[in-house]
Amino acid sequence: MSSAATNITPLNITSIREDFPILHQKVHGKPLIYFDNAATSQKPQLVIDRINQYYTKENSNIHRGTYYLSELASNAYEGARDAIQKQFNAEKREEIIFVRGATEGINLVASSWGRKNLKAGDDVLITGMEHHANIVPWQQICIEKGAKLKVLPVDDNGQIHIDEFESMISEHTKFISVVHVSNGIGSINPVKEMIAIAHKHNIPVLVDGCQAVPHRKIDVQDLDADFYTFSGHKVFGPTGTGILYGKEKFLEDMPPYQMGGDMIKFVSFEHTTFNSLPYKFEAGTPHISGGIGLATAFEYVDSIGRENIEAYENELLHYADEKFNEVDGIRILGNTKNKIPVFSFVVEGTHPFDIGTMLDFEGVAIRTGNHCTQPLMERFGVSASCRASLAFYNTKEEVDNFIIALNKVIKMLK
Amino acid sequence: MSSAATNITPLNITSIREDFPILHQKVHGKPLIYFDNAATSQKPQLVIDRINQYYTKENSNIHRGTYYLSELASNAYEGARDAIQKQFNAEKREEIIFVRGATEGINLVASSWGRKNLKAGDDVLITGMEHHANIVPWQQICIEKGAKLKVLPVDDNGQIHIDEFESMISEHTKFISVVHVSNGIGSINPVKEMIAIAHKHNIPVLVDGCQAVPHRKIDVQDLDADFYTFSGHKVFGPTGTGILYGKEKFLEDMPPYQMGGDMIKFVSFEHTTFNSLPYKFEAGTPHISGGIGLATAFEYVDSIGRENIEAYENELLHYADEKFNEVDGIRILGNTKNKIPVFSFVVEGTHPFDIGTMLDFEGVAIRTGNHCTQPLMERFGVSASCRASLAFYNTKEEVDNFIIALNKVIKMLK
């Protein structure tokens, strides 16, 4: 996940912003400053057009159709799978499972792998900065199986430590599930090193890549992740989409998750033979337009260039970091160099809800609350924070205007 | 589900067809005849526009946002829930759960209700005309729990018999799951009577309404269904959408299905408190544009008028029925008066795949195969059939042209 210093083309942000129709609106009379990208990203016209084209020219149920439209739709949907396989450098197309989002991806693994493999006395290891979606499925399957959920601590800077990680692994550890990049504070975790250590002990690892995929090119074979999941809506794709990557050997060994059409080879009332991968895990009519639109989102990102995006976002990160730190009474949660442009903060003597509510009237969209990471917030001694999360279509000018608005709001609250 | 003889306005099909952009294309040089509506329906421009508007003007993550866009999106999504509650006359909005489709709806109930309530020696009762999605989830949970799957027979006309149904109920029967309208042969089942009988024995009933909802207005309170589910893509809505209706008392009593954001009230690593209905069953970021688009689809259907659609479809049914029966060597599976315009047929001496493949070159889209109802096909002694399924945007002229094409193809194959 390091940027190649060479071949970086500076982004033409003005032209990029033209690709996102939603950005050009006024909110309460002020130009919209959309800083809630970690919650969901905006969609480029290319993706919107692709969805439109699907419904206008190609819509039909996929697989097993004997007619032209079904052929179009099937090829587009399965072509999207191929494109995503390539995007993530998965070894096989069978390893790419379409899901509703990361939440479903994790639930699928916790339920299907967990119910088959976990037993009393086992441990599942997660970190202290997980999203609820990577806590509760494991917690519940552990309760069901009598296993234990172990939590790798987060330090005051918002980092985990690899030596501490290694020391927490024991012969009881059966599965490890970690977030690649924290949605709460933006820290990038050393998942490649963690996976290498886990594999020394033969423990499979799932990586929750929700906040990594919008900011970095991911190579699942390079990471050697056993499972990798993310949500499409956070990476400029349609709502209701996501991917679970899983190594074939694990997916082959897991029982199906949901049952229904497409994941079945042969049914009688007594017995069912399940279909092969990836269909075994894709029961029912899928979100066809969504899968196709998700591949288009990656096409769009590639057209801008992953390295270019990373370079620009780093510039934005450092610029914003400086500006944020100048705000009177601000405390930024997490303080690591290796992060994405996500700023979680509290301001002395104010409540995040008040700040968020009033910033709205300045056209600013940020998130306030616990960001579905209650334990992480508690770790930092707060019950809620303000979170500004930036994407490559955001600008330094927006950062400046945000800071002006924030200072105005703080002044009113004091 | 009877048509009100009064107040029927004849449909202006030419103008209705204008609402569906996909219908105006040529396939292999011939005007498209889309007769695969039971697999998936086409989308009116209104729905496509609504999705477009969402992504262009409103997109943001819902619930808990403190800003304008999130407010727009939340109101649109929750407003869609309200509209769907009204559409189905559910008592409470909490009883409307957004799912990916009927397959997920049934899996949710089989997994969440079934895992909690079924035990060795219990029976689950289904019919012989179920879609795989309403067989396999029950079959698998029965295997897990040591319960038995019982199957109500289908007669030669493709009907089930209410007396036989009643006689199959015993003190072992714990759950009944039945299809409202068969996707394989179009028969409409007497679910209201069945539910009344089941309730005499205190047995909850799930109705798979996939093929009913596109053709009839459904009143869940009138049916007294305990669960009712359908897929949005079959009722002119977006892909990846569906609804599970459940009576509050059942939903309250069931454990959550997937775990993650939005379905949680409070999380620590030791313990989680779940959110109230409907959110308890909606983990993770939902398919926001889909839910909104689905409500728009119902708006569109209402604008044409349910009674008008039903009257026109019945006319189409009788017209087509006559024409189909004139085809030499044809055998139509199922022969009940009370049906939707779905024709499942085989032609003596030909294979359905051959017919489907060649009809494509005449611009005709039909489905061939087992329609995810292998046991039903077996019941009729075939492994596959051709299925032509019509919607209110289809015309008598299309039926005529279909029959010409079919006769041409049959002649070539003989």
Added chain:
Amino acid sequence: MKIGKMTIQETEDEIVEEFEMFGDWSEKFEHIIALGKKLPSFPAELQLEENKVRGCQSNVWLTTDLRDGKIHLEGDSDALIVKGLVALVLKVYSDHTPDEIINTPLTFIQRLGLSASLSPTRSNGLDSMIKKIKFYALAYKAKMNS
């Protein structure tokens, strides 16, 4: 200002009128914040779980008691804007009979012109607080009638 106890409806109208004087959103919020600051905070011994109305974004505390057939309300919040709105809710609803509270829905928040930002989906605890007041009103009414 009118002398004597106003009806719920009258208090609401008065508040809305007051807010109409303000120019932009920041003046309105400044007023709400000022109201929040003026409202005495709950003493620590009353900040109990049982008095808490948990919101997703902020918390509200509420106590009720019956004085001479009227419901007396006290409230607080950890968020200042919410606290200001709590002050207004108390001004409108406190010291009215259960029947008055049951029969008069609150409309002033919607009418302030800040509605979107203070709607129930923000889950700041305010909506739940109002539901809770109604619930207590019903309970007190039942008790008085029994």
Added chain:
Amino acid sequence: MKIGKMTIQETEDEIVEEFEMFGDWSEKFEHIIALGKKLPSFPAELQLEENKVRGCQSNVWLTTDLRDGKIHLEGDSDALIVKGLVALVLKVYSDHTPDEIINTPLTFIQRLGLSASLSPTRSNGLDSMIKKIKFYALAYKAKMNS
């Protein structure tokens, strides 16, 4: 027609040329159907589960054996169009060495101009049949080399 055994590539080219003579889709299908009708059906005793290549839409049967270092193929299908295509696959691949089969991908189906209607996603068993032939070719090759 050329005298003597043609290469896989040559047979494919010949088939494609032949089909180019036909005007519209129905003439092409008429030819495929005729080929299907001409192909002898599998005797009942060979219609075994082990010889079956199950498709979702139609089934294909396939047997292979090695004759003088060449793979001899027999095939059948319950769908007539598929059967006609099976006949063409046999014509192209049968009685070639494992190496020839392994090294020459089939292209003629795509080139017939009916591609969309006969693509792998139709799951008529044809695609699986071709995969199976390649698989046998690899197995025979391994056996011959051992």
